[in-house]
Amino acid sequence: MPQSQELQDLVVQVRRDIVRMVHQVNSGHPGGSLGCTEFFVALFNEVMELKDEFDMDGKNEDIFFLSNGHISPVYYSILARRGYFPVRELNTFRKINSRLQGHPATHEGLPGIRIASGSLGQGMSVAIGAALAKKLNKDPHLVFSLHGDGELQEGQNWEAIMFAAAKKVDNLIATVDRNGQQIDGATEEVLPMGDVAAKFLAFGWDVLHLEDGNDLSQVIAALQEAKTRTGKGKPVCIMMHTEMGNGVDFMMHTHAWHGKAPNDEQLEKALQQNPETLGDY
């Protein structure tokens, strides 16, 4: 299924935004951001039903929660480029007096953000609460969430995973970014998690596999498929396999760029691999 040039252009531009943002302040998390670029582009531009204006309650629209808040660069870029706030504001990322905090925050009223995240493992519970609110409000829209795989080492996730299945929270689509990396190394070295999909299944979820989370067509297809599986008594999990650092060759196949910014030379190289498409901020 070929995707429009427009979405492909957006993917490339978001990658540029990510590396430029973290380079500018010499901090931030490019690896996971790049790995999830296709997911964000698909979700916010093809999959979710969104109102034009942001409001905190998000009634009568789909809503999204980012649990692994450190990949804020991709989140901010997507929100800005979808019109939630001016693209030039990306220039303030991680700087003083900015709404674009190192990790997402509601504190300064940045449109698009409904919960602070950064301390890991809390987003699934919040997404469940919002999904329950939608049911109480008889709002047929969905709640989406994204979680790192390393993040699943936090115990609160498993409280939430147990609850969501037990209470049939079937208007929730939780995606796990299975990039196999965390700060100290490969997840299989730091704390092997076994078969994560099997664990979700055992807890009573419906699980989809997304083999290449960096293939835009596959991502859109998986998210659309997940939507068809909602409302059937089970929460839905997408096990999304991605490559951390995708789209910048020297950031791929390593955990080294989890939370490290490129230097001037590296930035130049990264930008050469991703030529400007929609205009830099």
Place this chain on the structure above:
Amino acid sequence: MKKYTDQGSKDTRSGFGAGMTELGRTNPRVVALCADLVASLKIQPFIDEHPERFFQVGIAEANMMGIAAGLTIGGFIPYTSTFANFSTGRVYDQIRQSIAYSDKNVKICASHAGITLGEDGATHQILEDLGLMKMLPGMTVINPCDFNQTKAATLAIAEHYGPVYLRFGRPVVPNFTPADQKFEIGKALHLQEGSDVTIVATGHLVWQALLAAENLENQGVSVEVINIHTIKPLDEEALIRSVRKTGCVVSAEEHNFLGGLGESIARTLATHHPAPQEFVATKDTFGESGTPEQLMEKYGLNNKAIEEAVLKVLKRKV
């Protein structure tokens, strides 16, 4: 001199339960969550009348706090309910990030606070919760003194936007505040006027302060008694005005003297009107098993302890 009488002793947690029953009927946006302690929190009537607005999360307090934060997105006012220990220390980071920093309209309702939980012992007796909660920016911290005031506070916090920590307890204590008294968040209540010393008490210690004041009056000491039900924001104006008059203060709380009401009072007075202060509180210690009365006696939290503190602070007045 206004005298207070016990209208019939009850537990403050039942005041919470009664408040929830009323809220269930009057405010459709109020939802309740509980982590496997429904009977202890007295919310069965709410559940019976509004099963769709109740969420039993099981023994998973961290998840409960996150779900509560999520429920506010969509316009609901979630009341979480479990013991104080499991409402605070166990879930501090969840409250900090998902509720306080995110400015979510969650009401954290905490029963079995303090040492008067009794026989269960120190694993369940939290004496640090007021400090933990008052340090969170934006968090309102309330510790009512009896059944009526707990019920009134339960109703009042629904009308206030923002995260609230509401602390109450297990033991049966005198119910002496008027049933129709409106609860104003952040407003100290003068229970008794006096000129020699100010006793500022919160929670279960308010009644003990009144008992101590009565005894002291008989010894010729003129005692002012203030009920601080809201630890944060603290009614600094009422406090300063009183201490300007009396020149000394005794703080009384069922909490560690590190981080509690007493320290908030000391900070306020040090800034605006320095005055001698004595602390009736636990002294950086864990509790233990025993009856509430035995524990209040052993840990210096009853009317006798307040009386001694008053006599001590009076000697320090310049």
